Every structure is written in structure tokens, then in C-alpha cells.
Amino acid sequence: MEKSSKVYIAGHRGMVGSAILRKLQKEGYTNIITRSSKELDLRNQQAVADFFASEKPEYVFLAAAKVGGIVANNTYRAEFLYDNLQIQNNVIHHSYLNGVKKLMFLGSSCIYPKMAPQPLKEEYLLTGLLEETNEPYAIAKITGIKMCDAYRAQYGCNYISAMPTNLYGYNDNYHPQNSHVLPALIRKFHEAKERGDATVTIWGSGSPMREFLFADDLADACYYLMQNYNEPHLINVGTGEDLTIKDLALLVKDIIGFEGELAFDSSKPDGTPRKLMDVSKLHSKGWKHKVELREGIKLAYQDFLEKHV
């Protein structure tokens, strides 16, 4: 990728896409193409065909997707399957038809079997049953990985797949029901502190373990892999460190300064017990995360205060 290359970031208004946009702008890229979902609905095959035929991007970061936390995934099961399959089918196929030089597809750590050994190695894909709450999303993401590999094998396309762990950062979704756990906790602890509540309710048992990567670190990894990684099959992107949801809640509580207690709502799902990424392949390629969890949560909380309060 050259600084003058024509680069399309699909999903540039989202948490990840906006971080990739900032990264490319910082690196001096001058020919970046973006479209909001209102301007270009990526589920619409004809609209995507027209867009690629007229814009002819050389490089594509596919960061547009239907995304949400455990309850959103479980509730909008049809949309998570349909929207994600449509978006990725259209973008990948029309990239091929229009000679895109390289494409990066973003999957998720939920593609791995629910009870896979830990840490999750790339080769564990399709070795067991998926977590029920996000099976439709995971099936769509697995299809995207296989599509990149198939287009590489049959047509010689240099399409790569990166699997990010759970993410957080600037421009995250803070919806009370549909967000992921970290933005949900930031909102809950902030609002409880403002109201002077005695407790904050955490979904599930608090015992599942999760790994968190700051979205600007992910964008840095995406850029690095776009420059340096040209292999078939997926590559994990994470920190290689995890903690329980209870410990995460205690960390957010401490950063925000809430002085009450935690309560646990066992009617809400725990989801996968643990999904710690094995990041040895990524480290062997020369990339490691920079932003540690406490520092990243402070930055995300600042962004929440600026945009949502």
C-alpha cells in the first residue's frame, strides 16, 4: 500500500473503521474513500457493484458489519446472519470483480468453538460447536474467512482475515441493552455514581473471562498486517491477557470512582466461559499491543463523557 493508493474503509463511522481512518490519515494517506450506510447500504448488491465499478479502490478494509454484545447477538439472530453475509459477500465479490489488490476481512474471537482449549490457536477453527448466543454472527464470520481463502485459492486474490478479540475505545456503542460489556459497564458505573445508587448490576455470574484490545491498537495491527501479512488462513489479534467479568467490573468501578456494591443478574447469559487469544503468530510477525487495559478504559471513559453526557 502506497500513501497515494486508493483505500476504501468500509464502516469508517464505527469504532474500528474510525480508528483505521485515523491511522491512515496519521500515516499520510491522501486517497481514502468512505461511505456511510445511508450513502451506501452494503447489503444491496447492485449499489455495491456500482460503487466498486465507479470508484475502483485498490485496497479495502472491511470493517462494516452488524455488531453488538451478547444480548443483541442473541436477540437479532436473523439480522446478524443476513446483514453480515450480505455485506461481506458483496464487498468481497465486487473487490474481486474490480481488481482490488488486497482486502482485509475482520472476523471475531467468537468464531472458535465454545469449549476450545485455551489459548485459542488459529487452527482450532471448525473443531467444535459454537457458543449458542452468537452462533449466527459466528457462522457469518466463518463464511467470510472461508470466502477470502477460496478467492485466494481459485482467483489468486490477496485477501487476508484478522480475528480481533473483544474491542473497546473511541466511538464505541453505549446502548444499554445492545452494547458489549466494557461500554455497558462504563455507562452503568457512570450513571450509578451520578444518581448515588447503592449497587450496579452485572449480567451473568461475573465468572466468564474476556480479553480486551483498545480499538486504536487494532487499527495499528490492521495497518501492519495490510503491509506485512500475505498468507491464507486467519490471524488472531489480541493482547494474550484476560480477566474475569467481575474483575473487569471492579476495574471500571475504580476508574469511575463508584463507591457502591456489585450485584449479579443470573437471568442474563454468561456466553462463552473463556476466549483468550493465542497471539504467538501475531507476535512472530512483529506486532504487539501498546495500550494496557487501565489506560485504555480511562481513554474510553473520557470519550464517553465527551460524546454521551
Ligand SMILES: NC(=O)C1=CN([C@@H]2O[C@H](COP(=O)(O)OP(=O)(O)OC[C@H]3O[C@@H](n4cnc5c(N)ncnc54)[C@H](OP(=O)(O)O)[C@@H]3O)[C@@H](O)[C@H]2O)C=CC1
Ligand atoms: N466491537 C467489538 O468488540 C468487535 C468487533 N469486531 C469486528 O470489527 C468490525 C467493526 O466493528 P465495530 O467498529 O465495533 O462496529 P460498529 O458497530 O462500531 O461499526 C460498524 C460499522 O458498520 C457499518 N455498517 C453496518 N451495517 C451496514 C450496512 N448495511 N451498510 C454499510 N455499512 C454498514 C456502520 O456504518 P454507519 O455508521 O454509516 O451506519 C458502522 O460504521 C466488525 O467486522 C466486527 O465484527 C470483531 C471483534 C470484536
Ligand SMILES: C[C@H]1O[C@H](OP(=O)(O)OP(=O)(O)OC[C@H]2O[C@@H](n3cnc4c(=O)[nH]c(N)nc43)[C@H](O)[C@@H]2O)[C@@H](O)[C@@H](O)C1=O
Ligand atoms: C466481541 C464478542 O461479543 C459478543 O460476545 P461476548 O464477549 O459474550 O459479549 P459481551 O461483551 O456482550 O459480554 C461479555 C460478558 O460480559 C457479561 N456482562 C456483564 N454485564 C454486562 C452488560 O451490562 N452488558 C453486556 N453486553 N455484557 C455484560 C456478559 O454476560 C458476558 O458474560 C459476541 O456476541 C460477539 O459479538 C463477539 O464477537
